[in-house]
Amino acid sequence: MAKEIFMPKLSSTMETGTLLEWFKEEGDTVEIGEPLFEILTDKINIEVEAYDDGILLKRYFDTDDQVPVNHVIGYIGQANEQVPAESPGESGESNESNEQALQEETVAEEAERPLVAVSVISGEKPRATPAARRMAKTNQVELTAIAGSGPNGRVHVKDVNEYVNEDQAHSKITPLANKIAKHENVDITTISGSGLNGKIVKQDISAAIQEKSTKAPASSQKRRKIGGMRKVISDRMSQSAFTAPHVTLTSEIDTTKVKELRVQLLPIVEKQTGMRLSYTEVIIKAVGLVLSRFPAVNASFINDEIIYNDAVHIGLAVAVPDGLMVPVLKDVNQKGLADLTMEAKEIGKRAREQKLLPDQLKGSTFTISNLGMYAIDAFTPIINQPETAILGVGRMLEKPVVIKGEIEVRPMMTLSLSFDHRVIDGAPAAEFLTELKRVLENPFELLV
Amino acid sequence: MLSTMKLPSHITEKKLKSLYKEMWLIRYFDEKVDQFFAKGMIHGTTHLCVGQEASASGSIGVLQAKDKIISTHRGHGHCIAKEGDVNKMMAELFGRVTGYCKGKGGSMHIADVEKGNLGANGIVGGGIPLAVGAALTSKMKNQGYVVLCFFGDGASNEGSFHEALNLAAIWDLPVVFICENNQYGMSGPVKEMTRIENIAERASAYGIPGKVVDGNDMIEIMNTVHEAVEKAREGNGPALIEMKTYRWKGHSKSDAKKYRTREEETEWRKKDGIKRFKDLLIEEKILSEEEANKLQEEAKKEIEEAVKFAENSPEPPLESLLEDVYA
């Protein structure tokens, strides 16, 4: 029996992976544990190792193909074994918890409409008559969504008819997506849903709105179909921008004391870690401290629920060739500057080398985007969903400032805090930023 | 007096009396069956051997218990002569579970393997090669039994007849072929269906002895069959014996008998084998008229009993439908 090679599910939110590269050709010998191919998940490249010895019999996908998790992408087996000409789709070896996780996400988007759910055992194909299958295909409904009236839940034409004849808006689009579509005058009949069973979810609407509003420049000479990481970023950014009402607050900070602190700590940290402490780590430390005092800003907004995170995990936006990655520093408020320096350097390097582990990309509760190396003062960063807020860090610039009636030149830096107005309001966000300003202007508190 | 009669040595007076009664059993059995068919009480079809009793009783009468017979679609007489149980036979015709074939075979498929009756057969000539095979077993296992193979004049025109005779001949098998020539293969007069006077002449084509006997003469039948059987038993190979006889009834239940004349039927009735045997037994003082009548009466009663037995027997249960078939 040839063994399935499937798209691994590397995080609970991962629905698809992009195939970047095969390390083996069809016909090559593969040893168990040998890197077999490389994929890109939410924001990470990862090498996937072979689970079986044998010959790489078949590769169904190639570079830049997006493949759903648990989907069969190839086979390993013995020479001359027969394998399907096309991918059989869902891997028979997938486990149930993945399946459920996938379903839960979308089911949570469902309204209260009672749906007679069919218990589809993972890996088991839905039972349906040929006529029912034909009809389901014509009407673009998934058989798994239909409760069959036949023996063993077999779906008959009658069942498909009933399902299709139910209120179309209800059966094929989530209530939220429907609301946005109505509000934005989006014609949902032209949209194919990306949710479970082809349901239209809010991000499909967002994409449609974006499509409407973007017109390709008339004189465009070069075109490029986006794929891989670009696609991930584009999806996630638009999803965030179009679902979360963003408000950005800015505040100027006098970094005189941060500079002093850094100068004093540089040799100590370097001695401990062999690495140089940068402003970034100081800011991270400060943000971590303040976040622990403002749980509302350290919250995640998932499925209309606000989840107040105990831990403070800070994502750090890192520019990489043709993209952006957000590696995560865990439990920031429990770590000293030396540790943070080490970790931040480590993940930055890994990010640029595209060697981040899935775990280093997961679980951030707040993100910092630092554009201080450019001539940027303030900007409106887009929130890294499902976080509540993101902090944009601008350049440090010596500016004349008025201090106690005197004009002084001080190193100033603008912080921009974008927050999700669904989760918090202006006042608490402003309080957070004000407190952050206070901590950074008196940074010795960070050492306590 | 038995001493004045030329008969095989093992045939006793007692045996002769029982053969006489047996002939009446056969006749009453088939007459009764005819009656039930006419009343529509039995379904399917049947083939009666009324008028041919001597062939069955005389031939089988000289056999040893271990010897075997193969019968035809007209097989009730052979079964009774091979010590068949008339109760089981009648029950079978009634389609009852107590019948020989549990009600599943009917008239044409009655067999009593334990008694050495390898069965009636619905296919004309179908049983002839089977007899050859049964004789082959006897020879290979040295079991000493002989197979008496019955068939009709019609069957002698089937390929199976010719192939089987040749095979039995070249292997010297202990089988005796008995052709009951009752003048008609269903409606085909033997004169129109063969060019030869006697079917027994066909034996010469296979290098075996062929003999014609009066198929309604018990004594001639017993002597001729006994001789052939014992020769076969001794390893001298098969023989073909033709019994010239007549069936009084039609071929089967729905036969208008258009192919023959009333006169012909009357002529043959005069040659009734039972009557001739009775006259002989009385003449030889083996039976008195009274004793003969008593035996006939007993036979009649036994058949009446058989009818009662059959009528009181249960139908086969539906669950038995799939029994006895391997796949």
Next chain:
Amino acid sequence: MTEIKIREITYLEAVREAMSQEMRQNEDVFILGEDIGVYGGAFGVTRGMIEEFGPERVRNTPISEAAIAGGAVGAALTGMRPILELQFSDFITIAMDQLVNQAAKTRYMFGGKGKVPMVVRTPAGSGTGAAAQHSQSLEAWMAHIPGLKVVQPSNAYDAKGLLKAAMDDDNPVIFYEHKLLYRTQCNVPEEQYSIPLGKADIKREGKDVTIVATAIMVHKTLEAATELEKEGIDVEIIDPRTIVPLDEEAIIESVKKTGRLIVVHEAVKRGGFGGEIASMIAESEAFDYLDSPIKRLGGLAVPIPYNPTLEKAVVPQVPDIIEAVKETVRFK
């Protein structure tokens, strides 16, 4: 325009009439078989024919199935058009070599030279209490042999027209007559007419389920349909009439319409022709229209028993058909 004369005659009379009319106008046609002379054949089909045509053209044969079947092949090969009556279809087994290895293959083997225009008429089926060796339905054997055409008329009208087509055909045709149909009657035109081989007949129009039934089962299915109609179930009955050639198109179209298929034949289900029809549908475009599993009703895998109750139980009966239909249309 001559007026068409239609009378009600039996299936048996229709077969006899078809033969007689053909023999009156075509000298090459003759009939041979066991007891077909004065006896009129085991079931009386040829009754009166020897009186009209004489023993030369209504040839009473010895009981020699291999010889008479082979004789028919040889005669057909040399310009005659014989009709062979095999007394019971069970006896086809004895004539098997002549039909399968000779009649079916001769023309092809000879590279298209010569032809074998013969018809084998033979009574088939159970229900008469004739037990294991006189009650079989072996049409699937014949259908399996390339070179043989196989006909199973279910009523007098079809029998006459199909027999005409069979006699006109230049190939060997096995013509099965169900014993229980001989006495059934329907309206039959007096003059000759031909029903092309390979043309199915819709015996009843309906929308809920397609039943393909052959021979006696057409009648049982019609009976079942009448019962089912009372419950609002509308059965379509297709009688293929000839299983070789098979009118696939008619069956496919019907199944596309109803989305359900049941095949009913008396022959043993295992290896029966129902399997062929079911497979044909599974391979056809009608597959996409199936909304219930295909069902086959056929005889149980046992020899035909003698006892009348068991004999009925061994082959599909009206209640079995009703039950199968209800099971199949449950998801309407």
